[in-house]
Amino acid sequence: MGTLSTRMSAEERREQVLDATKAIVTDAGFHAVSIEGVARRAGITRPIVYSHFGDLHGLLEALVERESARALGQLAAVLPTDLGDGDPRAILLAAQRGYLEVVASDPDTWRLLLMPTEGAPAILRERIAGGRAAVVAQLAQAVAAGLGPARSPDPELTAHMLSATSDADARLLLDDPDRYPVERLLAHTEWILEQFRFGD
Numbered sequence: 001m002g003t004l005s006t007r008m009s010a011e012e013r014r015e016q017v018l019d020a021t022k023a024i025v026t027d028a029g030f031h032a033v034s035i036e037g038v039a040r041r042a043g044i045t046r047p048i049v050y051s052h053f054g055d056l057h058g059l060l061e062a063l064v065e066r067e068s069a070r071a072l073g074q075l076a077a078v079l080p081t082d083l084g085d086g087d088p089r090a091i092l093l094a095a096q097r098g099y100l101e102v103v104a105s106d107p108d109t110w111r112l113l114l115m116p117t118e119g120a121p122a123i124l125r126e127r128i129a130g131g132r133a134a135v136v137a138q139l140a141q142a143v144a145a146g147l148g149p150a151r152s153p154d155p156e157l158t159a160h161m162l163s164a165t166s167d168a169d170a171r172l173l174l175d176d177p178d179r180y181p182v183e184r185l186l187a188h189t190e191w192i193l194e195q196f197r198f199g200d
Helices: 002-006 010-028 035-042 046-053 056-076 088-105 107-114 122-145 155-175 182-194
Strands: none
Touching (some): 010 035, 010 046, 010 056, 046 056, 056 107, 056 122, 088 107, 088 182, 107 122, 155 182
């Protein structure tokens, strides 16, 4: 009877295996992942891992897909869509706060995407490039919509600059959160934004 209550659904088991895989990647990098190691970490047998993911490539691909979707979902909730709809500085600062806060709340996911370890599969680089392109496109659209009278001469390049600065801050936060806490990074972002003339 106790066995029935602890039996996992296929989706729960899949998530358990992906969590175990992510833990190994976080601890030791992609090159340390094996079906045997994942099964041991999850407390299951190798055939269960194979039944859900086919092989090691399928397992790593599923992990990358899940973590990429998770990160993009978190970003979508904080990225600005229209800088012309209010004070551009305040909107950009709020977006940066949102980004850094989701990074701080889910460091393992973001470390995987912003600081991929040795042995990362090619699909991870593809997902990172695709995610970055989507973020830059949305930022470029927001920048084009308005920065006050001081319109960007090239919204795409401005978006690349904003994205690169945000990612650099996120990496500092992940690498040394005690030295580079969210509030310190935001104070500097605020100073940078104050150097721009948004119609003052």
